[in-house]
Amino acid sequence: MADIKKNEGAEKPTLHPRNKHTGRYDLRALKLVNTDLKPFVEKNKYGNLTIDFFNPVAVKALNKAILISQYGLDFWDIPDGFLCPPIPGRADYIHHIADILAASNDGKLVKGENITCLDIGVGANCVYPIIGNNAYGWSFIGTDIDPIALEAAQKIVTSNPSLHGKVEFRLQSKPEHIFSGVLNADEKVDLAICNPPFHATQAEAEAGTLRKLSNLKKKRVKKPELNFSGQGGELWTDGGEKRFVLNMINESAQYAKNCAWFSTLVSKQSNLRAFYDRLEKVGVVEHKTTPMGQGNKLSRIIAWTFLSTPEMESWSSDRWKSE
Secondary structure, eight states, X not given: OOOOOOOOOOOOOOOOTTOTTSSOOOHHHHHHHOGGGGGGOEEOTTSOEEOOTTOHHHHHHHHHHHHHHHSOOSOOOOOTTSOOOXXXXXXXXXXXXXXXXXXXXXXXXXXXXXXXXXXXXXXXXXXXXXXXXXXXXXXXXXXXXXXXXXXXXXXXXXXXXXXXXXXXEEEOSOTTOSSTTTSOTTOOEEEEEEOOOOBSSHHHHHHHHHHHHHHHHTSOOOSOOOTTOOOHHHHBOTTHHHHHHHHHHHHHGGGTTTEEEEEEEEOOGGGHHHHHHHHHHHTOSEEEEEEEEETTEEEXXXXXXXXXXXXXXXXXXXXXXXX
């Protein structure tokens, strides 16, 4: 049986210290970067500048301003209705997974375009490759089941010279698979990241949104409008997060020597035990759970590896050491 090491940690709703977004947004500066943001910026009852975070058009305008001003982009846009994720939480995932790589590299951050990250479900927004390349210089392979999403993500890369040659996209034509069909048998990637669909059905997604909005607005909300939008495949899948991640763990075992660290976000804490049991069953050498928090939202990253200590040392020496 593999030696299972767990690092569940205590959940604390604070952003990673390397996250650029630990303070308030400078909306006065951001609305100059993207003039589309201007109509949505107003003062709240405390006299601070803010936007209506329940308005998907305002959120999209804010994201565009953030990505252009802080991540070196010339262009960013997504088709209407596609997921427009909160940037601070996405940045946190990248910084925490960078720490996990560093822990396997004598504590030194792993940087450079020779480092390849597999982004499972990259989406039209291409946010993880944008942040990962800007912060650490990583290259990315972005996969998705939606060709329209990949077309939009490709336009972002094509329109930004800083991303040229750094991001490759692959269509997953079989949604029941995670790695098979997009990762070659002899191909190596240094890490895999994933933000899986959380809900099991559209109805469940809408009910969850209604609960969240009602709690935040402190009154009953009847229309489930998503402030961050999202297509069906981005928000729900048969069996929800639990089945998706269990399938991901199962399939990762077939690519045990292709990737140094596999990882995924986990929204539902009650799913963790099933994931730990499955990780032990497929024979991982080590897994880690890293808590993340943004405002009132708590989440966590599970990362796992099939590489033994000597294999990880060899991987680090071959791929991560600077010349």
